[in-house]
Amino acid sequence: MIMKYNFNEIEAKWQKYWAKNQTFKAENKSDKPKFYVLDMFPYPSGAGLHVGHPLGYIASDIYARYKRHQGFNVLHPQGYDSFGLPAEQYAIQTGQHPAITTKENIATYRRQLDQIGFSFDWSREVRTSDPSYYKWTQWIFIQLFNSWFNNDTNKAEDISELETIFATEGNGTINAVCDDNIESFSAEEWNGFSSKKKQKILLQYRLTYLAETEVNWCPALGTVLANDEIVNGVSERGGHSVIRKKMTQWSMRISAYAERLLQGLETIDWTDSLKESQRNWIGKSVGASVTFKVKESDAVIDVFTTRPDTIFGVSFMTLAPEHKLVSQITTPEQKADVDVYVLATAKRSERDRMADVKTISGAFTGAYAEHPFTKEPIPIWIGDYVLAGYGTGAVMSVPCGDERDYAFANYFNIPIPNIFDGVDISEEAFSDKEKTVIGNSDFLNGMNYKKATKRAIYELEQIGQGEGKTNYRLRDAVFSRQRYWGEPFPVYYVDGMPQMIAAEHLPIKLPEVEKYLPTETGEPPLGNAIVWAWNTKTNEVVSNDLIDEKTVFPLELNTMPGWAGSSFYFNRYMDPDNQNEIASKDAMDYWKDVDLYIGGSEHATGHLLYSRFWQKFLFDKGVVPVNEYAKKLINQGMILGTSAFVYREEGSNTYLSAGLIEDKKVQPLHVKVKYVNASDELDIEGLKSDGEFGEDYKDAEFILEDGVYKVGRDVEKMSKSKYNVVNPDDIVSDYGADSLRLYEMFLGPLEQYKPWNTAGITGVHNFLKKLWKLYADDNGLKVTDAAPTKDNLKTLHKTIKKVQEDIENFSFNTSVSTFMIAANELTAQKCSSKDILEPLLVLISPYAPHIAEELWSQLGNIESISTAPFPEFDASHLVESSKNYPISFNGKMRFTMELPLDMSKDAIEAAVLANEKTQEQLAGRTPKKVIVVPGKIVNIVG
C-alpha cells in the first residue's frame, strides 16, 4: 500500500488502468440517458501544449466525469484538426512531408494530453487529414454541388429537381438563391441548350459553385494573401508587391442560409457576445430596393436602402468606383476626372480604404438619374465610401438623413434638401428613425418612419421601380486554397466544366509532389503532381501524361480551406469507423447533438458559423437529425503569461533589482520565468548557467536589494519570444496532474482572461497533501467505520450542495475553494469516518481523478470511481437552530448576537434592544426604527 502522496506513481498507475480497461469508452447503445461533451479539437502545432491550452479541456473533462457520476452515458471524444499551414511551411523549408510532421506533432500532443488524465474516449479519435476522414469532407462537398436552395421551401433540394423544373417550366417560376446575373429562359429554350450551357446555368444555382473572385495575388511569393497579410500595399512577409487578380475559385453559398443561421441563434444556449458577433456578421437589414432610370440612357441603377421613407430627400446618387455602369454613363467632359479617381482608388488596398474614413473624395460622372416620383434630374457621382461588395454597390444619397451623404454633399457643394418636419439640419444630418416626421415629400407628408416606409414601398411597386427587400452582409465563402496540405477536391474538368467524381470512388487521396510551392506558371502546389488526372473508365487517379480529354481528364488543383474538416467532425465522432456513412442513422439518432461544447471565442464568425451552415445543409438532406448541433456553448478565456524582467543599466553590463531603478535609464529584458520564485526573486546562478542565455549574463553584475535580485513582472500573452511559456510537462512532473487540473480551475472563472503564475500552485498542491493525510499517514490507512458526527455530516453535505451547484453553473474555481474548506474542517474535526470520507472522494474525483481513484481503491473498492453515483445532498444535516445575527446601526455592522432561529421578530427586537452593546451604540438615543429580517440581519435606525 502507498502511504505517502506519491503523485507521480499514483497518476501513472491510474492512467495505465484507464487505458487498459477502456474506462471511458462510450457505447452507442445504453439504458442510461446520453450526454455529449465536446472540446474544439486542436491543431497539433510543433510547439506542443503550454499550460493555457488544456484549460477548456479540464473544464469539459470535469463536466464529463460529473455526468458519469450522475448516471449518464457520456460521449467525450477528442481528435485533431490536422490540415493546416504550419506543417506545409515546414515542408517548404525542410522538404519533410507534412504528413510526417503532423504525425510527430500528434504524438507529442497525445503524450501531453494523456498525462493530464483526461477521460477522452480515444477509440473515437478523428484526424481531418486522414483519408478515411476526408473521404466524408469530399462527400459533403459533392452533396453541396448537387443541391440548390429553394426559397419557397426554405431548404436545400436536389439539383435534379431543378433540372426537371427547367425542362418543363423554364426558370421564370423558380424562387431560388442564385447568382444575380441570371438570364431567363423558357422550357423550350432550356431543352435546346447545349450540355455545356446547361452546366453553366446550373452552376449559378448550386450550393457550391465556381466563381471569378478577386484575390490579393503576390507573384513573388506565388500565393494568395489575406487582407491582413498586406501592409501598405506590399506583402507583410518580404515586402513584395501585391496585385488584385481574378481567379476562378470554389465558393459556398452560405448566404442562402443567412436567415436560418440568424433564426437558429434563438434556439441555442450560447453566450450573448458570441450570438451578437454572429448576428453582426450576418448583418441583416430590412429596407427596399429602388430602381433609378439614368437620363438619356437605357441604363438603370438599382440601389438598396433602409430608408425608403426618405426617397424625396435624394439629391444625388453615388456609385462605387468599381461599379460596372461607371464607364458606360460617364460623359466625355467628365471622363478624365473619373478615370483618375477610379485609378487612384484601385491602387489603394481594401484595408487602406476602410481605415481612412475621414477623407472625403469622389468625382462627378456628368450623368443624371431620374427621381422615380418627381422625375427631377439627380446627379450621379462616384465615391469610395460606397463599397462595391455590399448591396448593389450604389446608393441613393439622402444628405439630410445620413451622415456620410451629408459630409459628401457638403464637401462637393451639393444641395441638402430637408424632408424632416421640425428638424434643423444646418449643422448635421438627422438620422433618428424613431423621431422622424416626414415633410416636403408629397404623399409621405406627416408620416412617421414606419408608415412612410410602408407607403413608399407600396408606391414604388405601383410604378414598378422598387420593392421591399432584406439585405444581408454575409458573403458567400471562398472555398479554394492554393495550398498543398488540405483536402483535395473530388473534381475533374471536362471542357472547362467541373465534374464530380462518384462517391463510391472516394477518398481522392492527396497526391505526392516534389515541391510544396506553387508552380512556376503560378498554379497551386498540386500543379507539381505528376499523377493527378482522372480516368473516367477505370475510375482511378492516373498519370498526367495520359490526359486525352476523352477518358482521362485533369483534376482540380486547389485544396479545401481549414474550416472544411472542422465543420462536421462532431457528427463523425458518433461513429468514426463507419465506412459507408458519416455516421450510422442509429448512432446519430442516439447521440443527436452536442450537449456541451467548450472552446475559444476566436472562432465566433469562422468555424462556429460555417459548421452551423453545414449542419443545416446536412439536416435538409436528411443526413443528420438536428438543425443545430450544439445546444450549449461556453467560451473558455485565455491563460496569460506572467513575464519577468531584469533591468540593464543603459550602456553597461550591470543589472538593477526592480526596486533600485528610480529614475535611472534602464532597459528591461525578458528572462525565463523558471528562474523566478514566488517572491519575484531571481535565481542568478540558474540564469548564468542557462544553456541558451547563460553566456550573455556570465560577466554581468547584479545589484541586489536586501540581499536578493527582484525582477519586474508584467502580464502578457504566453509566447516563446517573451520567455513566459510554462510547459504542462514540468508542472505535472513537479506537482502532478491533479495539482495542474485543480490550479487551472482555481485561477478564476472559466470564461475570464487570467494570468498564470506557477508560484501559486503550492496552494492547491498543499491541499491535496492535506486531503491525503485525512485518509492515510505513516502508519497506514486511517479511515474507520466510526459513526460520523453532526459536524462531519454538516461539512460533507454543505460541500455536496456547493460543488453540485458550482459544476452546473460552470463555476469550477469556487468548487476548488469549497474542497479546501472541507478538508480544513474535516482535519480540524479529526474526522476518520468512512461514511464521510468515501463520498467526499466522489465529489473530488471529477477535478482530481487520480488521487480519488487511488484512495477509493485503498478504501476497498474494486471498480473505478468513475461511475460511482454522485452523493445525494440531504438538507436535514444543514438545519441550524440558531443564527449569529449581525447587528447593524444605520447600515453599519457593529457586533453579532447568537439568537435562536425560531425566535419571533418581536422577540428578536426585544433581545437586541436589551443588549448592553446596543445601548452603548445608541448612547441614549431612541431608535426611530428597528428592521428585523429573521435569519438574516437586524438593522437599527436612529
Add this chain to the structure above:
RNA sequence: GCUGAAGUGGUGGAAUUGGUAGACACGUUGGACUUAAAAUCCAAUGUCCAUUAGGACGUACGGGUUCAAGUCCCGUCUUCAGUACCA
C-alpha cells in the same frame, strides 16, 4: 463610432436572490521545529488614526433609490475583446 465583457487588498479572486465586503489561495511579517535550509505547523495581514478599547474611510469616479448598495437606477472615465464608410 458601434457591439459585448469587465474595473473589489500587495497578487489571483469570493460574495448565486439588495442583508456581516475581502471566502479560498498566493505573497508578506512574526513564531515553533531544525546545527542550518527545505518541508511542516501556528499566528497576524484592506488603508488610516489609536498603547488598548475603539473609530474613520473603503468595491474605477460623480450622483440617486433604500432601513440597508460591490449588487438596483442615471451620468462619467478606464481596460479588454470583436467589428466597422453596411446605405
